[in-house]
Amino acid sequence: MPIFEYRTAFEIARNMKAFLNLEVGLRRNGSRGSRTPESHDAGSGGSQHPVAGEESDGLPAGSTPARSVTRAATDEVVPMFFLVGRSKSGTSWLMRLFNSHPEILCRGEGKFFGEGKSNALRGALARSKELKRWLNHNPWTLRDEDPNLDDIVANTISYLMQEKLRKTNKKIVGDKSPFTTPGVVEEISSICPGAKVVHIVRDGRDVAVSSVHHQWNNATDQGGRRKLSREKVAKREAYRKDPETFGASGESIFAGEHVAEIARSWSASVSRAMVDAALLGDNYRQVRYEDLLAEPVIEVMRLLEFLGADPDEEVARGCVEAASFEQLSGGRTQGEEASSSFYRKGIAGDWRNYFSEEDRRVFKEEAGELLIRLGYEEDLDW
Amino acid sequence: MPPQRSLPGRAYARVRRALSRVFAGGEPELAQTRTDVGVLARSTPVFFVTGLGKSGTRWLTKILDSHPEVLCKGEGRFFSAGWMRADLNPANESALPNSLYYALTHSEHLRLWIERSVWSRDGDPDEHIDALMRLATEYFLTAELSKSGKRIVGDKSPLLDEGFMQEVGAVYPGARVIHIIRDGRDRTVSSMHRGWRRASQGYLHRLSPEELARGKALREGRHEPTGAFTEEWLRQAARHWRLLVGRAVEDGPALLGSDYTEVRYEDLLVRPNEEVQRLLGFLGVDTDERVVERCVSSASFEKLSRGRERGQEDPSSFYRKGVAGDWRNYFSEEDRRVFKEEAGELLIRLGYEEDLDW
Numbered sequence: 001m002p003i004f005e006y007r008t009a010f011e012i013a014r015n016m017k018a019f020l021n022l023e024v025g026l027r028r029n030g031s032r033g034s035r036t037p038e039s040h041d042a043g044s045g046g047s048q049h050p051v052a053g054e055e056s057d058g059l060p061a062g063s064t065p066a067r068s069v070t071r072a073a074t075d076e077v078v079p080m081f082f083l084v085g086r087s088k089s090g091t092s093w094l095m096r097l098f099n100s101h102p103e104i105l106c107r108g109e110g111k112f113f114g115e116g117k118s119n120a121l122r123g124a125l126a127r128s129k130e131l132k133r134w135l136n137h138n139p140w141t142l143r144d145e146d147p148n149l150d151d152i153v154a155n156t157i158s159y160l161m162q163e164k165l166r167k168t169n170k171k172i173v174g175d176k177s178p179f180t181t182p183g184v185v186e187e188i189s190s191i192c193p194g195a196k197v198v199h200i201v202r203d204g205r206d207v208a209v210s211s212v213h214h215q216w217n218n219a220t221d222q223g224g225r226r227k228l229s230r231e232k233v234a235k236r237e238a239y240r241k242d243p244e245t246f247g248a249s250g251e252s253i254f255a256g257e258h259v260a261e262i263a264r265s266w267s268a269s270v271s272r273a274m275v276d277a278a279l280l281g282d283n284y285r286q287v288r289y290e291d292l293l294a295e296p297v298i299e300v301m302r303l304l305e306f307l308g309a310d311p312d313e314e315v316a317r318g319c320v321e322a323a324s325f326e327q328l329s330g331g332r333t334q335g336e337e338a339s340s341s342f343y344r345k346g347i348a349g350d351w352r353n354y355f356s357e358e359d360r361r362v363f364k365e366e367a368g369e370l371l372i373r374l375g376y377e378e379d380l381d382w
Numbered sequence: 383m384p385p386q387r388s389l390p391g392r393a394y395a396r397v398r399r400a401l402s403r404v405f406a407g408g409e410p411e412l413a414q415t416r417t418d419v420g421v422l423a424r425s426t427p428v429f430f431v432t433g434l435g436k437s438g439t440r441w442l443t444k445i446l447d448s449h450p451e452v453l454c455k456g457e458g459r460f461f462s463a464g465w466m467r468a469d470l471n472p473a474n475e476s477a478l479p480n481s482l483y484y485a486l487t488h489s490e491h492l493r494l495w496i497e498r499s500v501w502s503r504d505g506d507p508d509e510h511i512d513a514l515m516r517l518a519t520e521y522f523l524t525a526e527l528s529k530s531g532k533r534i535v536g537d538k539s540p541l542l543d544e545g546f547m548q549e550v551g552a553v554y555p556g557a558r559v560i561h562i563i564r565d566g567r568d569r570t571v572s573s574m575h576r577g578w579r580r581a582s583q584g585y586l587h588r589l590s591p592e593e594l595a596r597g598k599a600l601r602e603g604r605h606e607p608t609g610a611f612t613e614e615w616l617r618q619a620a621r622h623w624r625l626l627v628g629r630a631v632e633d634g635p636a637l638l639g640s641d642y643t644e645v646r647y648e649d650l651l652v653r654p655n656e657e658v659q660r661l662l663g664f665l666g667v668d669t670d671e672r673v674v675e676r677c678v679s680s681a682s683f684e685k686l687s688r689g690r691e692r693g694q695e696d697p698s699s700f701y702r703k704g705v706a707g708d709w710r711n712y713f714s715e716e717d718r719r720v721f722k723e724e725a726g727e728l729l730i731r732l733g734y735e736e737d738l739d740w
């Protein structure tokens with residue numbers, strides 16, 4: 001519900017701005033404090049001093065080096081981007097693909113976002129009572145509603161990413177930020193307002209199948225950290241013993257409510273991101289896993305251009321090859337399954353081999369509409 | 383802000399945020415503001431005015447802030463990770479906070495995050511925290527600076543513990559530090575008065591009943607034979623001065639080199655223009671005589687105390703008396719002996735005395 005409230009507010013604001021026909025630079029100069037003579041005199045109670053309030057960048061005139069900084073700085077600011085998506089939608093694949101571009105450094109996961117998550121940077125800082133107290137009792141931070149904590153988060157993100165970038169000879173830096181919390185795109189838009197976002201989307205049914213395998217592999221009895229129910233372990237063992245027989249039996253690989261849960265979370269996180277994309281305007285691009293499979297070079301060229309990297313066809317092809325399934329999986333061809341590998345099978349439409357009639361019904365109910373909106377189905381008759 | 387906002391309140395906050403986003407940086411072409419401040423920070427001269435409490439830090443801060451190119455205020459409490467506020471009651475919302483450096487170095491969640499994130503885990507966590515500390519300090523100082531239209535920015539950072547110079551040197555190389563020093567005996571008298579004043583105004587204080595009684599006796603004109611201080615209090619105050627100031631005058635030049643300078647409260651009293659001019663030069667701003675005169679006069683004792691002359695005492699005022707050598711009116715023979723024992727050497731080193739015969 002809050003999403004729509006928010007969007008409405010955003011739209012109203014955007015229209016108001018258009019209506020008032022504000023110049024782009026106007027407000028920025030204001031907020032950077034092109035000072036008025038009054039404010040100055042109030043503080044020092046004395047004669048006028050030649051300080052330039054009129055200068056276009058709002059900084060005082062003069063010849064000291066500090067002056068020219070802002071303008072030079074804007075060119076100097078390193079382009080940052082975030083690669084987002086529901087887990088098991090190809091975020092790692094696309095991360096490696098980007099990272100093999102000679103101009104792009106892309107790593108993951110930074111775990112920057114998630115106000116409520118203690119293992120995320122923002123959540124960690126939000127949990128510091130001392131920091132909160134410091135921010136609340138400080139003459140330097142008393143700027144009415146400015147989100148000071150997020151200023152620290154923003155500074156930290158850009159510092160860490162740019163430090164890493166500096167040690168390479170690349171020029172663009174990106175973090176893989178999967179949807180560990182539902183509001184990642186909104187958080188990016190408010191904390192790193194200039195950053196670009198690439199959202200990779202995959203058919204939720206394939207996501208569901210991939211998620212099950214991922215859970216199986218990350219179970220505690222496989223050296224992972226996920227506690228699996230007895231029912232899930234039984235499914236896994238039956239499947240692994242003989243995948244073909246298991247598939248032919250018509251039994252679902254999903255235990256209990258699992259398919260419904262995945263469908264629900266997929267639908268919620270993907271649609272939330274698509275709604276929040278409005279906050280980013282032209283700084284948002286979506287790419288479908290399936291299109292990346294079918295037309296990798298064309299899709300990659302489009303994304304590279306968006307990120308401001310060299311979109312040359314040969315370069316793009318190089319990226320695609322460097323991050324090909326064969327490379328990532330250590331030699332298997334796409335579709336050749338290794339159930340326990342992170343790069344398990346790497347194809348589209350695999351869900352047909354797994355979904356029972358009941359799974360289809362449940363998935364339609366939870367996420368059928370989003371499948372249509374994303375163009376994966378034309379209707380609910382599948 | 384109340385902890386639980388009402389629903390309409392939250393909706394309102396959202397609208398405000400959306401509005402401010404569109405107008406101040408939500409649109410891609412407007413989005414650079416925050417980054418700009420960050421970059422601006424990297425080359426803006428930043429300084430800190432430090433000094434033990436009751437040594438004239440606030441006076442000096444006002445002098446510097448009166449300069450048209452200098453923004454100086456306080457207290458930001460950026461440094462002093464070793465200092466803990468006296469009132470640890472978490473419910474006391476008005477209690478002073480610990481320093482930013484304390485907050486950042488004591489956040490377990492932050493440290494864990496730094497140790498795990500792909501962007502930071504291969505570095506030294508302490509170095510990362512220092513970098514964050516510097517970034518945040520720069521950011522907050524320069525954000526205010528850019529609004530003020532002035533050119534350089536400084537925080538009044540009282541000397542709270544012995545680590546101050548070390549921290550500044552390690553975290554913020556290039557930052558300049560002005561250390562204001564006052565005769566430890568006058569500072570002690572001033573500090574005693576501050577304690578009495580706070581107690582009489584109902585603030586948190588650490589005075590014993592006997593110390594309070596001495597204050598009362600003094601106010602009633604019964605100076606003799608009790609004296610102003612209990613031995614324990616005086617010893618502690620003298621030791622505090624010797625440890626913190628003694629450490630700062632050693633560490634300052636050793637660790638900060640030419641980015642460190644000192645000024646004596648007493649010199650600022652006797653030859654204000656000369657000293658202020660020197661300090662402005664140290665900060666790299668306009669040292670024109672008229673500007674200097676303006677700084678000195680707009681922070682004169684008369685102005686700060688709203689009309690009293692220097693030496694004309696008002697025990698209830700932060701700007702109580704503003705003179706040098708007032709300790710002679712308070713120190714008994716016994717007090718002198720105690721102070722000499724604890725801090726006599728530092729008085730000589732700082733040029734307040736030639737020897738212990740005083």
